[in-house]
Amino acid sequence: MTLLREERRPDGVALITLDRPAQRNALSLEMLQALSAALARAQDARAVVLLAEGPAFCAGHDLRELTAARAEPDGGRGFFTRTMAACSAAMRAVVEHPVPVIAAVEGIATAAGCQLVASCDLAVATPAAKFCTPGVDIGLFCSTPAVALSRNAGRKQAMEMLLTGRLVPAEEAAALGLVNRVVPDARAAALELAAGIAARGETTIRMGKAGFLAQEGRSLQEAYDIASAVMVENLMAADAREGIDAFLNKRPGKKQ
Template identity: 50%
Template sequence: MNDPLLIREDADGICTLTLNRPDAYNSLSMELMQALITTLDAIADDTSVRVVILQGSGRGFCSGHDLKQMLGEGEEAYYQCTFDTCSTLMQRIVNLPIPVIAQVHGVATAAGCQIVASCDLAVATETSRFATPGVNIGLFCSTPMVALSRAVSKKHAMEMLLLGDMISAGKAAQIGLINWVVAEAAVAEKTQEVAAKIAASSRKAISIGKQAFVRQIDKPLDEAYIECSRVMTENMLTHDAGEGIDAFINKRKPRWQHR
């Protein structure tokens, strides 16, 4: 009962956050969502962190909202607060200035699938399964739809939302919800490999690039190019760009200062 809801571990520029409600399939209680928001806010200002891994403890990644907690409260104001808090959490993931990688095992359903769709990258086991099954209990997954519809094509999103069926990791990779499918024994190793490669780059460059990606993705083509031309100029003026170009020309390893 005294175990932390969220476990943070830092090593070599990689911050691993573990959802720690294994007996409840890491369902998103209000307390867990608030812990995630607070921790992500701290990470945003922590220049020692260059990439985040988000994983779940126990048998699965995350089963979505804690429906028992929600029904126990049973008031409109509480429901609105729950979904507003969840929306804030997902935007924290998207707007975090460094990449977030979902490391998925078992199920990622409803708001758990929403987390995966909100992350920048995702690694899953061969036996992982994904769903937005709210339609099966009379509760359409409208907030998960926001993230899902931005991660996969319209028809694939609507298939998941309207049918509510579980899809395999293979299909999730096929439609663009996740990046890699690996054996269960290899999921942590693969995620660490991806995270280490990102952590070896300039945090400043990665941060500039991720934030620009989020801003430009829904802009018209001409506006996107105007925005990203400005961003490239900003990036060229950083210390690490000059260091990286000089290192490339002189065939040496760059010494990043992350500024």
């Protein structure tokens, strides 16, 4: 059974498409494991674009699968634990991927689906896209989506989404910082962003993303120490040597 599709473009951009449209791309345990594996296979990409088949981007965890696990002798605890561990691993695989991961959202993204969008480095959405963390409506607070959501939206805005479960339209999601912008065609916009990133120096992009993640949440001094060390290494790299020389000599740069 196909859970997702993978494609590599000539420019080095990797496309990963969630492909369970009948289940609204719900994140079953197998789907989460497949996503982590696909991201691992895209370690050598220049950028990654995350897409979805069908009218929904992702409806979160597979509630039918979780409910079926309650019939197990432990009431489902073991399966729930494995699923949450797989979910955390998949989200970390997005965040910690060496190159930028871009979400193209053209439908609803709820609960862990919203978490997936928030975990991406960049996200674009069509006006039809909507976002929510509706666990409270079914007695299940969206605690793991809260991790990614609170790192994108402001604290009070994130708490409102988590406490009320209300649907947030695309334009509001952009204002909250959950997506970068609202566009007529999310796929085209995401591919354009990815192509622009792929055209830059690979070492620069990889070093830059790693440095950005490393300084987040640190004290001001620690952040500058980390960023300064990254800048030194970046200056020593061929990307910067060639780029600066081309700029100073007013000639086209050579892609590294």
